[in-house]
Amino acid sequence: MMIAEVSEKFNVSPDTLRYYERIGLIPRVNRNKNGVRDYTEEDLGWVEFTKCMRNVGLSIEGLIKYVELFQQGDTTLEARQEILIEERDQLRIRTEEMRKTLERLDNKIEIYNELIAGREPKRN
Amino acid sequence: MMIAEVSEKFNVSPDTLRYYERIGLIPRVNRNKNGVRDYTEEDLGWVEFTKCMRNVGLSIEGLIKYVELFQQGDTTLEARQEILIEERDQLRIRTEEMRKTLERLDNKIEIYNELIAGREPKRN
DNA sequence: ACTTGCCTTGGAGTTGACTCCAAGCATTAA
DNA sequence: TTAATGCTTGGAGTCAACTCCAAGGCAAGT
Numbered sequence: 001m002m003i004a005e006v007s008e009k010f011n012v013s014p015d016t017l018r019y020y021e022r023i024g025l026i027p028r029v030n031r032n033k034n035g036v037r038d039y040t041e042e043d044l045g046w047v048e049f050t051k052c053m054r055n056v057g058l059s060i061e062g063l064i065k066y067v068e069l070f071q072q073g074d075t076t077l078e079a080r081q082e083i084l085i086e087e088r089d090q091l092r093i094r095t096e097e098m099r100k101t102l103e104r105l106d107n108k109i110e111i112y113n114e115l116i117a118g119r120e121p122k123r124n
Numbered sequence: 125m126m127i128a129e130v131s132e133k134f135n136v137s138p139d140t141l142r143y144y145e146r147i148g149l150i151p152r153v154n155r156n157k158n159g160v161r162d163y164t165e166e167d168l169g170w171v172e173f174t175k176c177m178r179n180v181g182l183s184i185e186g187l188i189k190y191v192e193l194f195q196q197g198d199t200t201l202e203a204r205q206e207i208l209i210e211e212r213d214q215l216r217i218r219t220e221e222m223r224k225t226l227e228r229l230d231n232k233i234e235i236y237n238e239l240i241a242g243r244e245p246k247r248n
Numbered sequence: 249a250c251t252t253g254c255c256t257t258g259g260a261g262t263t264g265a266c267t268c269c270a271a272g273c274a275t276t277a278a
Numbered sequence: 279t280t281a282a283t284g285c286t287t288g289g290a291g292t293c294a295a296c297t298c299c300a301a302g303g304c305a306a307g308t
Binding site for chain 1: 254255256257
Binding site: 158159 | 286
């Protein structure tokens, strides 16, 4: 699959795909005889994974390290898992913060309902 | 309360506090006779609110609009509530995405446990 | 044979959100 | 009265993460 199709499939610009490869966020994609990238299913898997993880804010640094270790083979399983655990824990913290803030916003919106109903003294 | 103390209290640099005020993310803070910012309790409330909301990714644009409307008084209650609802809905979507990705990471970490236990064929 | 279209690369440019800096004014300490 | 501290402002600088650009290769269509 060529870059334009991958770009469309995952809604990531060709420039960004090339950029991700350049910095090692996804492994190097094979080129065909003309030097054009030809994405395998595995490459697509990496693109999807990266997009998903970046989307929720996993660190580029951690993901690059993960790809690097992956390419070194089976001896790096533990190290790779550690990165995932570290990133997962960070994500958990952020998710919990968001959950709390979501509640706070729900409350605030409810207060606005009351304010609008009664035009009582202002509230920030 | 002066800027240094506010900075420490909320762990936001003085430069950032001035920047937030400059772009309208918090309302203008009163200056004392020497032109020095003197934060009231209400100002502190804004700083805390802004920090909390920015922390979970609410748009600067929405928050600026909110502050703007707030300063126009009671006639803008509905418009302000709409902004909060819009931002809340966005936040909900992001939180849900994070929850799903968290699950995915948990699974992946579990798979690594199995791989490490058995050194079976590699898995990305 | 030439144009069109999609790709390549290295490198420069952009954007958002800060972060730093220089010049200058009050207040307090020595 | 000089020095140090902490603030002010407008504007410049930084950084991450893209995003764009120029110059050029290959191949299919006319």
